[in-house]
Amino acid sequence: MPNFITSYLDPKVTVTPGEAGNQFWALVYVFIIFVGVALTVMWLLNWVERKALAHFQVRLGPMRVGPHGLLQPFADALKLILKEDIIPAQADQFVFWVAPMIGLLASFTVYTVIPFGPSQAVSDMNIGILFMLGVSSLGVLGIVVAGWASNSHYPLIGALRSSAQMVSYEVAMGLAVVSAILMTSMNASGTGTLSMIGIVRAQQQQGIWFIFKFFPLGLIAFVIFAIAMVAETNRTPFDLAEAESELTAGYHTEYSGLRWSLFMLAEYAAMIAVSSIAVTLWLGGWMHPFPNLLNGPVWEFIFSLFPGLTFLGVAAIAFIGTARMPAHSFFKIQRIGLAVFAAVLGFIALLLFVIAVAGRSADASLAARFREGIDYVYWFLLKVAVFIYLFIWYRATWPRYRFDQLMKVGWKVLLPISLGVLIVTAIVGVIFS
Amino acid sequence: MNSGLNSAINAGMAPVATPWFFYALAGVAVVSGVLVITRRNAVHSALALIVTLLAVSGLYLMLYAPFVAGVQIIVYAGGIMVLFLFVIMLVNIERSSKERTFNRMWPVGLAAACALLALFVSVIVKGRALLNDPMTGKALWPDPVKKLAESSNTQQIANMLYGEAGRMGEYTFAFEIASLLLLVAILGAVIMTKKKI
Numbered sequence: 259m260p261n262f263i264t265s266y267l268d269p270k271v272t273v274t275p276g277e278a279g280n281q282f283w284a285l286v287y288v289f290i291i292f293v294g295v296a297l298t299v300m301w302l303l304n305w306v307e308r309k310a311l312a313h314f315q316v317r318l319g320p321m322r323v324g325p326h327g328l329l330q331p332f333a334d335a336l337k338l339i340l341k342e343d344i345i346p347a348q349a350d351q352f353v354f355w356v357a358p359m360i361g362l363l364a365s366f367t368v369y370t371v372i373p374f375g376p377s378q379a380v381s382d383m384n385i386g387i388l389f390m391l392g393v394s395s396l397g398v399l400g401i402v403v404a405g406w407a408s409n410s411h412y413p414l415i416g417a418l419r420s421s422a423q424m425v426s427y428e429v430a431m432g433l434a435v436v437s438a439i440l441m442t443s444m445n446a447s448g449t450g451t452l453s454m455i456g457i458v459r460a461q462q463q464q465g466i467w468f469i470f471k472f473f474p475l476g477l478i479a480f481v482i483f484a485i486a487m488v489a490e491t492n493r494t495p496f497d498l499a500e501a502e503s504e505l506t507a508g509y510h511t512e513y514s515g516l517r518w519s520l521f522m523l524a525e526y527a528a529m530i531a532v533s534s535i536a537v538t539l540w541l542g543g544w545m546h547p548f549p550n551l552l553n554g555p556v557w558e559f560i561f562s563l564f565p566g567l568t569f570l571g572v573a574a575i576a577f578i579g580t581a582r583m584p585a586h587s588f589f590k591i592q593r594i595g596l597a598v599f600a601a602v603l604g605f606i607a608l609l610l611f612v613i614a615v616a617g618r619s620a621d622a623s624l625a626a627r628f629r630e631g632i633d634y635v636y637w638f639l640l641k642v643a644v645f646i647y648l649f650i651w652y653r654a655t656w657p658r659y660r661f662d663q664l665m666k667v668g669w670k671v672l673l674p675i676s677l678g679v680l681i682v683t684a685i686v687g688v689i690f691s
Numbered sequence: 692m693n694s695g696l697n698s699a700i701n702a703g704m705a706p707v708a709t710p711w712f713f714y715a716l717a718g719v720a721v722v723s724g725v726l727v728i729t730r731r732n733a734v735h736s737a738l739a740l741i742v743t744l745l746a747v748s749g750l751y752l753m754l755y756a757p758f759v760a761g762v763q764i765i766v767y768a769g770g771i772m773v774l775f776l777f778v779i780m781l782v783n784i785e786r787s788s789k790e791r792t793f794n795r796m797w798p799v800g801l802a803a804a805c806a807l808l809a810l811f812v813s814v815i816v817k818g819r820a821l822l823n824d825p826m827t828g829k830a831l832w833p834d835p836v837k838k839l840a841e842s843s844n845t846q847q848i849a850n851m852l853y854g855e856a857g858r859m860g861e862y863t864f865a866f867e868i869a870s871l872l873l874l875v876a877i878l879g880a881v882i883m884t885k886k887k888i
Contacts, residue, residue: 353734384845388761395769399741402773406734406780414780421773428770452758452845 276381299526304331314654325596341515353407361400361524375634386454408512416508420499430672431486458543469540487532495656533645544634562614565636569607576600720746
């Protein structure tokens with residue numbers, strides 16, 4: 259194999275491909291992450307959201323396409339692709355065309371610095387968190403421009419609302435992030451860091467997740483961020499940009515078919531991205547729970563079984579679903595399909611167990627490195643998944659804010675609290691260092 | 692290719708400042724900069740300006756100044772341009788697009804642009820002469836890619852602005868004065884818009 263492929267596989271290399279200067283592996287990582295995110299958003303997230311919402315409202319949700327509606331997202335995607343692509347006659351053609359691209363580009367670019375593990379990221383930028391906040395704030399441009407280019411009243415109002423909302427909540431969000439970054443400098447050298455991997459490393463060194471640091475300061479900053487990130491992604495209860503009761507569909511009223519689905523893809527990708535910021539800054543990123551107490555080879559082995567156990571659990575649920583299918587001949591194909599799905603999940607679980615056992619030794623072999631990588635990515639994604647579920651839960655539970663209430667919460671509640679937390683964190687940090 | 696890549700891995704960092712990136716980014720910046728002043732539609736101009744700002748932030752990255760690049764994206768491309776668009780969208784574009792883009796001021800503008808160009812050229816020519824001046828031993832510009840300070844750029848800026856180890860930084864005073872000015876500007880804006888506070 260060529261050198262540029264094998265040199266990064268050397269177990270001694272413990273940095274991201276971007277830092278190692280290996281363009282080939284960086285591109286491979288970009289490909290894996292982008293395809294993974296697109297598939298997760300399109301299939302898994304779409305299905306989970308519809309099912310969860312349905313169950314919150316005591317409905318069944320999609321049940322017809324595939325067993326328990328598992329193939330419904332694919333049917334939807336096919337429908338969206340085949341739909342007619344309408345551009346309003348009075349619309350600004352070029353801007354109308356480019357607007358969804360801006361949103362998509364902004365929400366996918368940030369994935370290059372998200373640290374799924376200490377070396378499981380495309381690159382570790384020195385300004386990682388700054389880059390993430392900056393590029394994700396570009397996403398609002400797509401919404402604003404889409405609303406304007408549609409040349410219609412509802413989209414314009416939606417776009418104006420969303421830009422005002424995003425600019426307002428970015429302030430509180432930024433201040434909450436700064437108070438977490440201040441905490442990274444509580445070490446012997448007194449030097450903080452903006453790098454995403456560096457922030458998780460700082461939590462590792464200080465032996466505490468930043469959500470529990472200087473209790474309750476870290477917790478308050480985290481809660482402010484958790485509220486602001488819902489507003490940033492235009493989700494309920496802050497989805498005034500697409501308030502269907504007043505604005506039809508807000509900024510994407512005039513969009514249809516594939517273009518509309520690009521907006522949805524961008525919104526869901528942005529949800530995962532902001533959840534990853536929260537996980538990185540406050541919840542210890544890729545670390546498993548209690549990394550300082552429960553370490554050593556035995557605990558490492560136990561924690562490395564978790565990915566396999568998760569897949570085994572999901573496979574078991576799928577098998578139970580197969581067994582509970584009605585015994586009518588109408589359900590024959592669905593039953594076979596679900597059984598095959600369960601078998602595939604079980605096979606993945608088996609594979610993960612094999613890797614966990616093969617890589618259990620702490621030496622620098624490729625299997626051990628692979629096992630470690632799976633562990634890091636698993637714990638990171640598990641924490642992100644909790645946030646995604648919260649997003650869905652919010653949507654099912656809370657009514658929408660009125661616009662003046664939204665502005666009041668942003669400027670008169672979140673901003674003063676986050677400023678206060680920032681100042682108190684700085685004072686406490688100086689006292690304790 | 693492989694030997695270069697390997698040495699880059701050994702050095703811990705690969706050089707990204709290649710001429711290709713520079714010419715591509717500079718080209719994008721210039722072309723979209725021209726589009727900013729030639730488009731009749733104000734929203735198109737604003738979009739072109741965003742592209743220019745992003746290309747310039749790419750140029751900052753190539754100069755190993757990631758912090759300045761990040762701030763450029765957040766403040767200009769993300770913050771100011773959104774407010775620009777916000778205002779432009781509320782202006783009646785139908786009327787403004789029928790107005791003449793280049794009015795009688797253009798000879799003055801051209802003269803100013805030529806003067807700026809002459810200034811740049813003279814600085815470059817003078818700078819060439821001053822390069823490795825035997826008297827002072829200093830060059831007008833430091834050696835371009837002497838060391839890859841990317842990993843500590845942000846920390847160095849912080850040390851200059853806020854000082855290190857209890858000492859005041861080189862630019863602490865100027866920085867605080869500038870932030871006071873901004874505060875005054877914010878207060879002024881609030882007072883001008885609010886009749887009663």
